[in-house]
Amino acid sequence: MSRAELAGQDGRFAAGADGTNPGGAGAAAGGRPSARRVWPLFRSEVLMTFRRWRTLALLGVLAAVPVLVGIAVRIETGGADDGGGGGGGPAFISQITNNGLFLVFTSLAVTLPFFLPMTVGVVAGDSVAGEAGAGTLRYLLVAPAGRTRLLLVKFAGTMVFCLAATLVVAVFALGTGVLLFPVGEVTLLSGTTVPFSDGLLRALAIAVAVALSLTGLAALGLFVSTLTNSGIAAMATTVGLLLTVQIVDTVPQLHAVHPYLFTHYWLSFADLLRAPVYWEELLRNAGVQALYAAVFGSAAWARFTTRDITA
Amino acid sequence: MGRQPSAEAVIETRGLSKTYRGGRPAVDGLDLSVPRGSVFGFLGPNGSGKTTTIRMLLGLIDATGGSARLLGEPMPRAAGRVLPRVGALIEGPALYGFLSGRGNLRRYDAADPTADPRTRDARVEAALERVGLSAAAGKKAKAYSLGMKQRLGIAAALLQPRELLVLDEPTNGLDPQGMREIRSLVRALAQDGTTVFLSSHLLDEIEQVCSHTAVMNRGRLVTQGTVAEMSAGARGRLSVTTPDGADAMRVLKGHGLSDLATAESPEGQTVTGELPGPGEPPGGPPPDLADLNAALVRAGVRVRAFGVTRASLEDVFVSLTGEGFDVAG
Numbered sequence A: 001m002s003r004a005e006l007a008g009q010d011g012r013f014a015a016g017a018d019g020t021n022p023g024g025a026g027a028a029a030g031g032r033p034s035a036r037r038v039w040p041l042f043r044s045e046v047l048m049t050f051r052r053w054r055t056l057a058l059l060g061v062l063a064a065v066p067v068l069v070g071i072a073v074r075i076e077t078g079g080a081d082d083g084g085g086g087g088g089g090p091a092f093i094s095q096i097t098n099n100g101l102f103l104v105f106t107s108l109a110v111t112l113p114f115f116l117p118m119t120v121g122v123v124a125g126d127s128v129a130g131e132a133g134a135g136t137l138r139y140l141l142v143a144p145a146g147r148t149r150l151l152l153v154k155f156a157g158t159m160v161f162c163l164a165a166t167l168v169v170a171v172f173a174l175g176t177g178v179l180l181f182p183v184g185e186v187t188l189l190s191g192t193t194v195p196f197s198d199g200l201l202r203a204l205a206i207a208v209a210v211a212l213s214l215t216g217l218a219a220l221g222l223f224v225s226t227l228t229n230s231g232i233a234a235m236a237t238t239v240g241l242l243l244t245v246q247i248v249d250t251v252p253q254l255h256a257v258h259p260y261l262f263t264h265y266w267l268s269f270a271d272l273l274r275a276p277v278y279w280e281e282l283l284r285n286a287g288v289q290a291l292y293a294a295v296f297g298s299a300a301w302a303r304f305t306t307r308d309i310t311a
Numbered sequence B: 001m002g003r004q005p006s007a008e009a010v011i012e013t014r015g016l017s018k019t020y021r022g023g024r025p026a027v028d029g030l031d032l033s034v035p036r037g038s039v040f041g042f043l044g045p046n047g048s049g050k051t052t053t054i055r056m057l058l059g060l061i062d063a064t065g066g067s068a069r070l071l072g073e074p075m076p077r078a079a080g081r082v083l084p085r086v087g088a089l090i091e092g093p094a095l096y097g098f099l100s101g102r103g104n105l106r107r108y109d110a111a112d113p114t115a116d117p118r119t120r121d122a123r124v125e126a127a128l129e130r131v132g133l134s135a136a137a138g139k140k141a142k143a144y145s146l147g148m149k150q151r152l153g154i155a156a157a158l159l160q161p162r163e164l165l166v167l168d169e170p171t172n173g174l175d176p177q178g179m180r181e182i183r184s185l186v187r188a189l190a191q192d193g194t195t196v197f198l199s200s201h202l203l204d205e206i207e208q209v210c211s212h213t214a215v216m217n218r219g220r221l222v223t224q225g226t227v228a229e230m231s232a233g234a235r236g237r238l239s240v241t242t243p244d245g246a247d248a249m250r251v252l253k254g255h256g257l258s259d260l261a262t263a264e265s266p267e268g269q270t271v272t273g274e275l276p277g278p279g280e281p282p283g284g285p286p287p288d289l290a291d292l293n294a295a296l297v298r299a300g301v302r303v304r305a306f307g308v309t310r311a312s313l314e315d316v317f318v319s320l321t322g323e324g325f326d327v328a329g
C-alpha cells in the first residue's frame, strides 16, 4: 500500500470531513454554513441533558445547599438581627443576617470548591464516554453527526450545564435569603454602599463569572471522556483530578504551580463586590480557564477525531 | 452538487484490512463489490470480520490497509457527504434508555445535519409505522423488549430515504412475524431502488431475500457472487429408495456418482450420492436423471422413490467455511 493512500486515510478528519472545520479543505465540499447544522444537535443535547433524572438530582443537591445554609444561619442567630457573629465560617456568612443577598455569595463560595465542580465533572466526564459505553456514539457518528461537531456540541452542552448549575445555586440562595432575612442596600467589600438593584446585578455577574470559572474543568472532563468507553470511569477520573488539584492548591510548598491550577483563582469572583471592581485576579482566572480550554479542548479533538469507535 | 453518474458498485473495497492492536488480522485484504440495486447477503462464521468490515465502511474505525468507497466516494474522507444517504444498523441497536422510542429517533435525526427539522416529526412517525412500533412509541426505550429495540434500531436507519442500507444482523431477536416483516420490508426497499447490504447467520433468510452474497472466513473473502450462482455451483444429491440397495449402489457408481451412502428406511434402503458436476467425467455429458432412473430399472432395481435434493446455501456455507464449531481465535 502506498504512502499516498495512507496519507489520504490519515487526513480524513483533519480536512474537516464533516464540513464544520472552517477554512479546511472539506469546508468547500460540505458547502453549507455550519451554524445552522450545529443548532439542532445542540438543542437536542441540551434538552436531553435536562430531561435526565441524574441531571435533575445533581441540580436538586445544588439547590439544597443554599436552603440549608440559610436555615442554619437563621437558627444559629435565632432570627435576631445582631449584626452577625464572629469571623469564622465561609466568606460573607456573617453578613447574611444583615442582607439576605449575601446568601448568594456565601452559597457560591460554599459550593464552588467541591459540590459545583463535582456535578460538572459528572456531566463532562459522562459526555462522550457515556455515549460510547451505551453504543449510541456509533449511531450519532453514522447519522453523521461529525466528530468535530459532536465534540463542540458536547462541550457547549457542558457549559450550559455549568451555567444552569450556578444559576440554580444563586436563585435558590436569593429566594432563601429574601424569605429568611432582610434585604436592602448592599455594603460592598470596599465599604461603599450601593442600592439593592446594583447588588442584584453584581450577583448575576458573579454567577456568570463562577460558571465561566468551570470552563477549564469542563474541557478537562471532556478530554478524559474521550479516553474511555466507561462513563463511570471518566466521571470518577475527572472528579479525582479535581480533588487532586484542590489539594495541590493548598500545599504551600507547591506554590510555584498554583497560578497554573484551574482552581486557583476560583474565589476571585468576590472582587466583583468592590467598587471599583478589582479586575486583576478575575482576568487571571479567565486566562487560566482559556488556557485549559485550549489545551484540553485540542487534546480531546486530537483524540476523538482519530479514535476507533469499537463500542 | 456535481456528483458523478452513479457508479455501478455502491460498496467497493480494495485490499481492505484491519488488524486490531496486538491481534491477527480481523479483516485481511478484502476486495468486495456490491452492485447498485442488489440485496447483498454478507455471510461468515462468528468472528470472521463482518462487523469489522461494516465499521470500516462507515468510518467508525480506521483501516490499517487498503481503501473503501461508499456510493462512489472514498471513505472515511467523504463521510459527511455519503453517510446521510446511508442507513445503518451496526451490531444491534443502541438506545437512550431514558428517552422514549420516539425521543430516540428524534435524537438520531437531530444528529444528521442534512435532516430538515421541519419534517422531523412526520419522518419519525413514518419510520415508527414502518417497523410496527407506533403503539409503543411513547414508552421509555429501557422498557422495550429485545425485538422492540431491534425494530427501533431499524427505524432509525429508515429516518430518511436512503440509497444504501447496511444492516448487521437485522433479524436478531425478532419473533417470526418480525422476521417476516423485516424480510418484506427489505424486499420493498429493494424495489424502491435501495441497495441493502445485510449480514446474517440465518442462511435460509439470505437465500429468501438476497440477490447477491459474499462469504467471509477468518477475515478473508471466500467467495462472492449471485445467490443463484452459488446454489448452482453446489451439486445436488440424488436419493433413491429401494429394497435393492446394493444393486442401486453399483449402478449409481457406474454412472459417476460419488460420496455414496446407504441408510435403512421404512421402505427398504435409501441410497444417496452426489451427482457429477458439469463436465464430469471429462468429455462425457452430465447424466440425465431419466437415463439414471432407466438404468436402475434395467438393472432390476425396484425404485420406490427417486429424487434430487439441491444443496442449500447452508451446505455451501459449511463447505466453504468448515464444519468446526469453535470460533477461530
Ligand SMILES: Nc1ncnc2c1ncn2[C@@H]1O[C@H](COP(=O)(O)OP(=O)(O)OP(=O)(O)O)[C@@H](O)[C@H]1O
Residues within 6 Å of the ligand: A310, B020, B021, B023, B026, B044, B045, B046, B047, B048, B049, B050, B051, B052, B053, B328, B329
Ligand atoms: N474491539 C476489538 N478489539 C480487538 N479485536 C477485536 C475487536 N472487535 C473485534 N475483534 C476481533 O476481530 C475479529 C472479527 O470480529 P467481528 O466482530 O468483525 O466478527 P463478526 O464477523 O462480526 O462476528 P459475529 O458473527 O460474531 O458478529 C474477531 O477475531 C474479534 O476477536
Ligand SMILES: [Mg+2]
Residues within 6 Å of the ligand: B050, B051, B052, B091, B168
Ligand atoms: Mg458481528
